[in-house]
Every structure is written in structure tokens, then in C-alpha cells.
Amino acid sequence: MRRVKVFTVGLLGTFALASGVGACPLCSTETGAQVRALAFGPNFLRHLSVTLAPVPILLALVAGTGLLDRSTATKERSPDAA
């Protein structure tokens, strides 16, 4: 029981200290505001487009994968087919 109490107090203490940093993009702290300004500032769309730049190429590759399997392009009929 004593161990549980020590663990609980330690956990709450950790949360209390961690909340002092408050660096998450949604945190209403000075650090949080800095993160928001960086992430959702005027360059947001530029950063988004850079992050997703490889995506159209990779999607096109998935769509064109069938070209790797040239055998699918040919449809053969067996001799006994009607």
C-alpha cells in the first residue's frame, strides 16, 4: 500500500513538473505559443507541401504498379476454349 502511495505521489509530481514545460502546440504557455507560431504561421502551407511532396509520386507508383506485371496485359486462350 505504501508503495502505491509513493508511486502515485511520484507520478503526480512528474505531471506537475512536466506541465511547467507546456510545449505542446495547443498549450497556452509561452513555449506553446512559440510552437504554434512556428507550426501554424504564414509558412504552414509551404511546410505542408514540402512534407507531402513525395506523396503524389508514391501514389502514382501504386497506381501504375500493374505495369510491372506484363503478363497481366496478355490474355491467352487455351486450345480447348470455345
Add this chain to the structure above:
Amino acid sequence: MQHEAFATPRRPLLTAGVAIGIGLGGFLDGIVFHQILQLHHMFSARFAPTSVPHLEFNMLWDGVFHLFTWAMTAVGVWLLFDAARRPDVPWCGTTLLGAMAVGWGAFNLVEGAVDHHLLEVHHVVERLGASAWDWAFLASGALLIGGGIALIRSSPASALRQRDVAPGPARYEMR
């Protein structure tokens, strides 16, 4: 009963495998390089992660990148489920593994070329800047694609053809 021999329609399995390979390859990059080793982050060449705001900023865009890899994996699983329901698609693990290797290699090649070399938003080992590791990353992509194509070509499904197109479970026999 009508017998008709078709070349094996592996396309659905290949497409699913490539999509899953891209997704899992992206996850591996993100988990190993971005999170565990922390050799680089999405914008670490522009915003050095030496302060909490810059680290958080990089973490946010790492998350957007992971969102894409999650979506690609989900699409791949959906395509694989679709392929599994088709009786004319040969269910071949070697083909799927080869396609996944192609997808993983394509991810390394495309992400490496775009992010490391063209846009230079980050490098494989950020503290070294542009280095041989960037080229090694591209080479790993080319090797994975080559190995994947070799696996696909050597897979049993390459030598299979559907003999019975009647309704019900498909049967395959060796050519």
C-alpha cells in the same frame, strides 16, 4: 464447364503489396531514424532541434509524415483484402513480399531524392549534413526494388495459370 487459360492476374496483389511496402517503409524510417536514433527530423536541416520550440515543430511535421504512412498502410490493407476476395488472383506470399520490398525501396528512393537531395529539408545524419549516408539511403532503395522485382519474377505465381473459371474456389496448376 468452360476452360479458359488466363495469364495470372497478379496486379491486385502487387498493388496492395507496393502500397503496404511504402507505408511500412515510411513507418520504419520514422520510428528508427526520427524517433529512436533521432538522427534527423522532417525539417531538421532548416530548424535545428536544439530548442524545445524547434523540437516540437519538427515533431509536429514528423507526425504529419506518419499520418501519410498510416494512410498508405491502411489503403494497402484494404487493397489486400479486396485482392483476397477475388478468386482469380493467385494468393502468393512471395509475390506479396516482393511487392512490399518494391514499395519499401520506392519509398527510400523517392523520399531520399525529394527530401534529402532536391529540397534538402533534412539529411540522414543531420549533424553531418549532406553525406554519403544520403546516397546509401538511395542505394538501399534501389537494392530493395531490384530484390523485390527478382522475388516477384521468381514467385510460384509467375508459373501459375488459372484453369477453372467456373464459380467457386479457383484452382491453379503449374504451366
